[in-house]
Amino acid sequence: MSGPRSVLLNPRVLAGWLFADLLAAFVLIVMGSHITAPDPLAAAASPSASASASLPASPSASPSAAPSPSGPPGGLESEPIAIELPNTASVETIRQAIVASGKAQLLQGRRAGMVLTFGKGGLATGNAEAHQVNAKLPAVYPDLFGGNTVFRDFITTRDVTNIEIFLIAR
CATH class of the missing domain: 1.20.5 (Single alpha-helices involved in coiled-coils or other helix-helix interfaces)
Known part of the structure; x- marks a missing residue:
């Protein structure tokens, strides 16, 4: 064949x-x-003349709004600020616990992007405890926890509720 x-x-x-x-x-x-994306930080550092002429200046623009070297603007800081809340009965007791932790200075003038709350009580009541704390946080510090802050409820087997606050990067 x-x-x-x-x-x-x-x-x-x-x-x-x-x-x-x-x-x-x-x-x-x-x-x-081998497709490469343009570097957003390099583009922000040297805007073109035509782009700056066509866009009006924002009245809220400030020097502190520059992107941080740790990541793109609007990202979250990688290390959270952890605070223990032994008493979560009211907005005022939560505020006092934050001040007593010594971390209120770190939060001043900042915005929280995400808050993880670990409610005490284990499986039985921990999630409900965390949910109640998250509902009170915007009233504790409206400038810090207001707006688009994302709250997540978790449980812990410890005897104290704690929060982890991830701030928006500067």
């Missing part, structure tokens, strides 16, 4: 075509992986 059909099914011919197809797929993958 040396007809045209036997030439097309020859293992050497099939291996050649398989190699060519795999090489073409590899080239496409490599070319697609």
Whole structure:
């Protein structure tokens, strides 16, 4: 059988075509992986003249609104501020616990992006405790916990409720 059909099914011919197809797929993958995105921090440092002429200046713009070197603007700081709340009966007792922790100075003039609350009481009441604390926090410090702050309820087996506050990066 040396007809045209036997030439097309020859293992050497099939291996050649398989190699060519795999090489073409590899080239496409490599070319697609070398796409680079523009650096947003470099673009913010040197705005073009046409962009600055067409956009009005924001009245709330301030020097402290510059992006932080630790990440893009609007991101969260990587280390939370952890505060224990031995008494969560009222807004005032929560405020007093934050002041007593000595961390109120770190929170002054800042915005919380996310708050993780670990409610005492274990499986039985911990989640409800955390939910109640999260409901009170915007009244404790409206400038810190107001707006788009994300609150999450968790439980702890410890005998004290604690919060972890992730601040928005400067």
